[in-house]
Amino acid sequence: MANGSTQQLQESGVTLPRWWFLLAVVLTLAMLQVIGWHLYRSFSTGQMIQEVYLAGEQLHDDFLGVHQQASACARQAVTGDTDCLSHYPDLRRELDEIALAFFAPGAPGAPSLIAGEAAYQRLRELEDLALAQRSDNQQEAHALLSGDEYRLMERALMQAADAYVAFRREGVRERLRTERRAEVGSLGVGLLIFIVSLAVWAELIRRLQRWRRALLSEVTERRQAEAELQQAQKVELLGEVSGGVAHDFNNLLMAIEGYAGLARATLPSEHAGVAPLQRLEQVTGQARGLTRSLLALGQRSVARKEPVLLGPWLDQLSGTLRHILPAAIDLRLEVPVDPELWVLADPVQLQTLMLNLVVNARDAMPEGGRLEIALHGEGDPGTPDAAACIRVTDTGQGIAPEVQGRLFEPFFTTKAPGVGTGLGLPMVRRILVEHGGRVEVESLPGVGSTFTIHLPRVGPVSPSGSSSGAAHPAAGSGQLILLAEDDVYVREIMTTTLSSANYDVEAVDSGSALLEHCRSGPGKAALMIIDIDLPGRSGLDCLREMRARGDRTPTIMVTGNMEPDLEDRLDGTALLLRKPFPMAELVRLVARILAGRQPAGSVQP
Amino acid sequence: MSEPITLVVADDHALLREMLTQRLQSEPDLRVLASVGNAREALEAWLEWRPRVLLLDIDMPGPSVFDVAARIREKDAGLRLIFLSGFCHDHYIDMAIQLRASAYISKREPVEAVISAIRAAVAGRVRFSPEVQARILVDRSGARLARQPEARVGLLTPRELTILGYIAKGHAKKEMARLCGISVKTVEQHCTHIMDKLEIHDRVELARFAIRERIVQP
Numbered sequence: 001m002a003n004g005s006t007q008q009l010q011e012s013g014v015t016l017p018r019w020w021f022l023l024a025v026v027l028t029l030a031m032l033q034v035i036g037w038h039l040y041r042s043f044s045t046g047q048m049i050q051e052v053y054l055a056g057e058q059l060h061d062d063f064l065g066v067h068q069q070a071s072a073c074a075r076q077a078v079t080g081d082t083d084c085l086s087h088y089p090d091l092r093r094e095l096d097e098i099a100l101a102f103f104a105p106g107a108p109g110a111p112s113l114i115a116g117e118a119a120y121q122r123l124r125e126l127e128d129l130a131l132a133q134r135s136d137n138q139q140e141a142h143a144l145l146s147g148d149e150y151r152l153m154e155r156a157l158m159q160a161a162d163a164y165v166a167f168r169r170e171g172v173r174e175r176l177r178t179e180r181r182a183e184v185g186s187l188g189v190g191l192l193i194f195i196v197s198l199a200v201w202a203e204l205i206r207r208l209q210r211w212r213r214a215l216l217s218e219v220t221e222r223r224q225a226e227a228e229l230q231q232a233q234k235v236e237l238l239g240e241v242s243g244g245v246a247h248d249f250n251n252l253l254m255a256i257e258g259y260a261g262l263a264r265a266t267l268p269s270e271h272a273g274v275a276p277l278q279r280l281e282q283v284t285g286q287a288r289g290l291t292r293s294l295l296a297l298g299q300r301s302v303a304r305k306e307p308v309l310l311g312p313w314l315d316q317l318s319g320t321l322r323h324i325l326p327a328a329i330d331l332r333l334e335v336p337v338d339p340e341l342w343v344l345a346d347p348v349q350l351q352t353l354m355l356n357l358v359v360n361a362r363d364a365m366p367e368g369g370r371l372e373i374a375l376h377g378e379g380d381p382g383t384p385d386a387a388a389c390i391r392v393t394d395t396g397q398g399i400a401p402e403v404q405g406r407l408f409e410p411f412f413t414t415k416a417p418g419v420g421t422g423l424g425l426p427m428v429r430r431i432l433v434e435h436g437g438r439v440e441v442e443s444l445p446g447v448g449s450t451f452t453i454h455l456p457r458v459g460p461v462s463p464s465g466s467s468s469g470a471a472h473p474a475a476g477s478g479q480l481i482l483l484a485e486d487d488v489y490v491r492e493i494m495t496t497t498l499s500s501a502n503y504d505v506e507a508v509d510s511g512s513a514l515l516e517h518c519r520s521g522p523g524k525a526a527l528m529i530i531d532i533d534l535p536g537r538s539g540l541d542c543l544r545e546m547r548a549r550g551d552r553t554p555t556i557m558v559t560g561n562m563e564p565d566l567e568d569r570l571d572g573t574a575l576l577l578r579k580p581f582p583m584a585e586l587v588r589l590v591a592r593i594l595a596g597r598q599p600a601g602s603v604q605p
Numbered sequence: 606m607s608e609p610i611t612l613v614v615a616d617d618h619a620l621l622r623e624m625l626t627q628r629l630q631s632e633p634d635l636r637v638l639a640s641v642g643n644a645r646e647a648l649e650a651w652l653e654w655r656p657r658v659l660l661l662d663i664d665m666p667g668p669s670v671f672d673v674a675a676r677i678r679e680k681d682a683g684l685r686l687i688f689l690s691g692f693c694h695d696h697y698i699d700m701a702i703q704l705r706a707s708a709y710i711s712k713r714e715p716v717e718a719v720i721s722a723i724r725a726a727v728a729g730r731v732r733f734s735p736e737v738q739a740r741i742l743v744d745r746s747g748a749r750l751a752r753q754p755e756a757r758v759g760l761l762t763p764r765e766l767t768i769l770g771y772i773a774k775g776h777a778k779k780e781m782a783r784l785c786g787i788s789v790k791t792v793e794q795h796c797t798h799i800m801d802k803l804e805i806h807d808r809v810e811l812a813r814f815a816i817r818e819r820i821v822q823p
Contacts, residue, residue, distance in 0.1 A: 247664070247691040250712050251618040258624035258716045265631060288713050488682075489705040489731075490743050496730045497738055560745035567764040568787070572794025575801060576762050580744035582751045585760060587739075592801050 017207035024204045027197035034190040038183065045179050049172055056168035060161055063102045066095045067123075067157065071145070074127040078134045078141045088131070092124070102164070116160020119153040126150050238426075246291040253291070257284040305435070307458065308350065310341045310375055310388050317351060318373070321358050328368025335375045341388040343455040349431045356424040357392045357451050364396025364449065371395075377457060386457040387437075391450055398445040407441060428453075476503035479526035479594055483507040484514040484542070485558070486535050494529065497583045498590065511537030518546055525553055526594055529586075530574075532559040532566075540569060547573055554593050556586075609636040610727050613654060615647035615670075616640075616662035616689065621712075625660070628716050635723060643667035644674075651677050651684075658707075658723050663690040663697055671700045678704055685726035689719065698737055699750035708732035758818045760802045766820060768795045772808055773815035 070091040076084035103117040126144050133141040144150065257280075264277040318333050325331055354373075361371050372393040379386035399407065403414060408429045428451075432439055436456045443449035481503045485491040488509070495505045506525070508514050511534040518525075530539040539557060546553070555574035559566065562578060570576055577589070612629060614637055616622040626640040639650040643665045651659060659677065661670050674686055686706040690697060693711055701709045707726030710718055711734075722732040733741070742751040761769065764785070771781045778796075782789045800806050805814055815821045 247712075248618075250691050251621045254712050254716065255618070255620040255624040258621075258628045261716060262624070262628055262631060291713075487747060488729075490748055492707070492729050492731050493738075493741055493743070493748055496725075496732070497741070499730070500735065500738065558743070562763065567762055571787070572791035572798075575798045576765075577802075578760065578762055580742045580749075580751075581760060582739065583741045583743070584739035585757070586743075588804070589801060592804070 016211055017204055020200065020204040020207055024197065024200040027193060027200055031190060031193040031197050034186065034193060038186045038190060041186070042179070042183060045175075049175050049179075052175075053168065053172045056165065059098070059102055060165045060168075063095075063098045064158070064161055066091060066098055067120075070095045071123070071127070071154070074130060075142070075145050078130050078138065078145060080134075080138070085131070088127075092127075102161075113160055113164060116157055116164070119156035119160065123150065123153045123157065126153070249291050250288065253284045253287050257281055260284070305344045305346050308343050308345045308347055310343060310390070310455075311335045311337060313347065313350075314354075314373060314375055314390070317354060320351075321354070321373075324355070324359065325362055325371065326368065329362060329365055330368075330370045332370060332372045333374075334372065339377055341375060341377050342458050343388050343435070344458050345435050345455060346431075349434070353428050353431045353453065354390070354392075356428050357453075360424060360451075361392060361394035361396060361449070364394050364398070369395035369448070378454070379457070387454040388457045389452055389454050391452045393448060393450040395448040398447055399441070399443040399449055400445055404441060404443060408439075476501050476591065476594070478502060478504050480504045480506060480524055481590065482514070482517060482525035482528045482553075484509070484511070484528070484530045484534055484539060486510060486531060486533070493583065494586065497587060501587045501591070503590065510535050511539060511542045514539075514542050515545060518542075518551060523551070523553065527590060528553050528555040529590075530555060530557055532557055533561070540566075543570075543574055556589060556593070607634075609634050610658060610723060611654065611656040612637045612658045612660055612723065613647060613650045613656045614640040614660045615642070615644065615650075615665065616660075617642050617665040618662070625716065625719070629720065629723075632720055635720070644670045644672075648673050648677065651681075655681070656684075658685040658687060658726060660687045660689060660719070660723070663688055664692065671704065674704050674706075685723075687719070687722055687726060693734075695750060698733070702733075702741060702748050702750055705747065706731075709734075709737070757803050758814075758820070761799065765795055765799050765802070768792065769799055769811060769815050770821045772796070772799075773812040773821040775812075 070088065073084045073088045073091050077088050099117075099120055103113055103120070126149065130141040130144040133144070260277045260280045264274055264281075267273050267277070314333065314335050318331065322331055358371065358373075365371070372391070374391045374393070376389050376391070377386070378389055399414075408425050428439060432453060432455075438454050440452045440454070441449065442452075476498070481498055483491065483494055483498070483505055485494060485507065486509050491507050491509065495507050498505045506517065508517055514528075514530065514534070515537065530543060532539040534542070543555060543557065556577050557570065557574045558577050558579065558581075560579040567576060575589070575593070577586070612635060614622060614625055614629070616625065619642065622640050622642065626637045629635045629637050638654040638656050641647050641650050644661070645667050647659065647661060647670075650656075659674070661674060663670050670688075677684060678686065686701070686704060687708045687710065688697070688701045688706050689710050689712060691712040698709050708722035708731060710722055710732070725732050731738075737750070740751045741748050758766075767785065768781055771784065776784070778789050778792045782792045785792070799811070803811070803814060805811050812821075
């Protein structure tokens with residue numbers, strides 16, 4: 001069922017929003033990824049900046065600290081401290097190593113460090129000079145390490161170290177500013193994705209709700225269809241059962257009627273038993289009428305559909321309907337002339353349907369009331385849902401809500417025993433099913449009921465669009481028709497049909513018989529119907545010979561093989577009728593040709 | 606007195622069969638040779654008696670009545686077949702017509718209808734209800750029952766279709782005659798035949814019909 005539902009939903013344009021779901025998930029993942037990446041980057045960058053900052057501070061402190069030690073050690077060594085003298089080279093090595101990193105080429109703050117490096121070198125030179133002079137002139141050596149130049153160089157070194165630290169700090173600040181910009185950028189992207197993602201989720205939810213609604217409606221429709229199917233199956237089953245019963249009962253009735261007839265035939269007409277036997281035959285006749293309803297429920301009749309223009313048809317039907325309505329019921333017909341509402345329907349079944357609805361309405365208004373029959377169209381003509389609707393409204397007692405669901409069940413009736421059979425509305429439904437239509441019921445107890453039947457509407461049909469389904473009218477007035485047809489069965493059918501239409505038919509089975517007939521009584525026939533493929537002399541030969549003799553009898557030539565040059569050979573001297581054609585058309589054509597206008601084929605070639 | 610019409614009656618409903626037999630026997634010109642209860646027995650009775658008329662109920666147990674009737678029809682083209690049925694399905698009637706049945710009678714009709722159908726059949730007439738008769742379609746292989754309303758455009762011959770196209774395009778008769786290589790008189794005859802077949806007597810209506818039936822493009 002799910003597959004079927006999905007397919008039907010897709011057909012109706014409502015699909016499961018799979019792509020929207022995918023898009024929403026992808027966007028959410030992207031958003032999470034952006035946020036995650038941003039957090040990671042902020043954390044790692046912060047850590048890195050902190051490390052760089054601390055490293056710079058450490059280097060600064062180490063450098064100045066070791067410089068102070070080395071400077072103090074050099075002074076002590078100059079004054080004769082042998083320990084300091086021996087320790088000084090170690091401190092120098094250590095200081096040089098630190099200085100190498102401090103003044104590394106390309107290190108940040110290069111301009112101030114160049115001055116600082118020069119000062120550093122001069123300080124070390126002064127210390128080396130002082131140590132070298134210590135044994136010769138201790139006082140001068142000491143003056144080198146405490147003189148103005150030494151102090152000046154130390155101050156320059158200090159300034160360079162401070163500048164170094166300040167520069168490192170400024171670098172960190174710049175780095176932080178850059179990072180902030182990057183953060184704002186990445187957060188902006190994240191926010192954008194978040195907004196798009198929200199919109200997509202909102203759309204997804206909207207579509208899911210729509211899909212759910214469509215699915216629910218589909219499920220409801222399906223349940224309804226299933227219920228209707230069950231109902232239809234029930235009707236069909238009951239129809240079969242009742243049809244079978246009616247069929248057997250009919251056999252019995254035919255036997256009873258036959259035996260009654262037989263018995264009556266054996267009695268002299270003045271015999272006292274004749275009248276009761278005649279009554280028996282009448283009663284069986286009535287019994288047949290009863291079985292007809294049962295049979296109609298279960299079987300399809302020979303009836304067929306034809307284009308029906310509902311407006312005039314309803315106008316015509318209203319005459320019949322008035323006969324079955326008491327004077328206390330006011331019948332009102334609301335039939336618009338425009339638009340023309342055509343349906344493809346069996347007029348007999350349609351009449352049965354209307355009669356059933358009207359009889360029900362009548363029975364619902366025992367005290368009288370108003371019965372309205374209104375016709376209207378629904379949907380655009382030419383579209384599949386275009387329908388013609390007939391609304392039958394009464395002002396009767398209405399239908400109780402608990403009964404409304406059972407209205408179309410066979411044998412269900414609220415009428416008094418003997419009044420209703422419970423077959424009327426099931427028959428209405430069956431007829432509508434056959435016509436691809438449906439019926440709607442609205443009813444309020446005490447106010448009245450409205451039955452609306454919907455029939456598929458077809459485009460306008462001119463009377464010439466299709467042949468009439470009705471039996472041919474008795475069109476003739478005993479005119480003689482000469483029929484030449486070699487197929488005995490077709491000849492019999494045509495003869496019977498034309499005879500039923502009040503024509504006198506003389507039938508022959510060959511070309512030579514036809515010519516013989518014409519020679520013996522030329523001009524007797526009002527019309528000839530000749531099959532072209534006659535044995536012996538063909539129909540065409542016969543026609544030519546007759547025309548050559550001056551026989552201008554209107555002629556219909558019938559052919560099953562449409563040879564390309566046949567029409568040229570016939571040259572308009574007879575009406576050519578192609579097989580297949582229905583008998584109704586043949587009778588109509590014959591009636592038209594004999595209607596007194598210029599006879600067909602009366603001209604000379 | 607002429608030879609009586611010989612019959613075999615087949616109906617599974619014993620009461621009805623006996624009544625029919627008695628009723629038909631009571632007619633001086635009818636003679637029931639056998640009455641049987643199914644199609645197989647009907648075949649045997651036909652083989653034995655060779656009646657002129659075979660009266661068959663459609664709904665009988667055993668082999669299909671139509672199959673058996675078809676076998677008999679192959680051997681006896683002149684046999685008059687009359688079908689009797691409680692059901693008036695199109696399909697059954699169509700089968701009966703294709704078997705060249707003389708009549709299809711509903712059991713709702715009185716026995717007199719059966720008797721008159723037997724006499725009509727022997728006299729070379731067929732008997733179907735007027736509605737069915739109007740729907741019998743004569744085609745190349747014989748007759749059948751039309752299922753759908755046949756469009757009247759199907760009645761037109763190729764030349765008539767061509768002329769109708771020219772009418773719809775507004776050609777003059779002379780022009781049509783020149784285009785078709787026929788005389789103006791013949792064109793006029795074709796026009797008359799078209800109007801007869803379509804029951805339209807107005808050039809404008811003919812043009813509309815041609816457009817509606819897609820014989821010409823609007």
